[in-house]
Amino acid sequence: MSSRFTDVSFLTDVVPEDQVETDPDALDAYAGDEGPHPARRPDAVVHAHGTDDVSAVLAACHDRDVPVTPRSGGSSIEGNPIPVAGGVVLDTYPMDDVDVRPADRLAVTGPGVVYDDLNDHLAPYELRFAPGIAAGNLATVGGMIANDASGLNAVKYGVTADHVRHLEVVLADGSIIEFGRSVAKSASGYRLKDVFVGSEGTLGVVTEATLALEPRPIERRAALATFPTREAAGDAVANVMAGPLTPGALEYLDSAAARLLDETNDAGLPDAPQLIVELHGTNDGVAADLDVVRDACEDAGCTGFETATEAEIDRLWAARRDVYPAACDYREDATVAFIGDVVVPVSRYPDHRRARRPARRRTRRHRALRRPRR
Incomplete structure (x- = not known):
């Protein structure tokens, strides 16, 4: 589980000391995900409270060639939040602000907002974020965007990418950029936000997302x-x-x-x-x-x-x-x-x-269908 040690003492010069974890017992909680992949302990965890924190940490790590692995809820089963190279886990879970714009059927959220909590927040407006997922009590908006997650309702409502209107993203060097627009239709240039949806944190860290909502079924x-x-x-x-x-x-x-x-x-x-x-x-x-x-x-x-x-x-x-x-x-x-x-x-x-069954039978789950990606 341990990794080759990387000097991360500079982090307390970048963000407040109480946002940095270096105790091995605390780091173990960020070494794996919910899947079967081998865990790997990072050298530090930084709990980001906003876009400025994310930008400062990425810029400092970029200057020192320290690897950074973004993480939010940790509910993935594919291994993407595992810090395979050690270094820093950048925890965006504390970034959980929600701003609902019911007239536009939009919600502006931080990456740490849990899926079920978001829909509880939207319920009084008779709206919901529709791509239902199995781990809705754990998965966050940031993780759903990183994985282009979909689930039980994909057949009717599509996948996460179908509902992302606008993204604020921090690149590896700390640059803060924005993609997309808070409207359903825009033909002004390349749809660069779609490059980031499903990139699993390899291109940048999502710090804010504007999501299209659906009416709750009566x-x-x-x-x-x-x-x-x-x-x-x-x-x-x-x-x-x-x-x-x-x-x-x-x-x-x-x-x-x-x-x-x-x-x-x-x-x-x-x-x-x-x-x-x-x-x-x-x-x-x-x-x-x-x-x-x-x-x-x-x-x-x-x-x-x-x-x-x-x-x-x-x-x-x-x-x-x-x-x-x-x-x-x-x-x-x-x-x-x-x-x-x-x-x-x-x-x-x-x-x-x-199709012919494999020789060795396993209990497997099969999603019956998924709407074609646009």
Whole structure:
């Protein structure tokens, strides 16, 4: 876990001393993320309280060739906040200001704002930041932008990049620059903000983001459809997406994942391939949309179709979010070897479900679909 020591004594000349951590026990908390990748202890952690802190630290480290790894919530499972070269972890988690502009359907936030907290803040305005993610209670706006995160609602609302209007970014040498505009349409020059979304902190550190918001759905309806085979579930996905409506969320769970959740979380899921479908609307017409989804699933040979109450919807998604931690906790003597999403065009999803199983079966999570990137 330890790294080759780098002299970081200059940091207390750059930011207040109480914002710098060098105690090994404190550094260990910033050595890894939520994934299976090896941890690496940094030489120091700086807790940035604003753009000026970020700029000053990056400029000082740039002058001394000290590596810097940006970090916010640390909920990633891909290893990007791990300081593999030691040096400084730049913690932007304290930067959690939120300014809501309801008339423009925008929110201006710091990178340390937690996804669920942001939506709680937006609830009184009947707005929300839509790209729902599994780790919403941990993931931050800065991390979502760095990873171009998406999740349960991507099929209808897209990924993080679809909602980023404007960014304030600090480059490696401490320069502060801004990209984008706080409007939906702008044809004035290159869309440079899109270069930073998904760059995982390699190009600069986001210190402020202007995000486009969506109205909160007035009506939410959901159903759990079960199938005799995973191939039939794949056919149902294609049927639903070829129809006249777009679900708010559409997720696939295989029977192995369902059994795992039943054993570890008492989730009460059927032991079968299944789809969780959620529909959003602004009136009672969303109930009729459920009949359209039911017909699409029955055409694929579904063996069960149960609608869910509001409380049951939350229970279903809570179970879905627990697949990864349940897999990690299932066997204390085992580690998760690989984590990843399989992304294919919707029309090819049935082919993907028909693909030959690997010789060694694993419990894996599959996102049924993701809207094509613009």
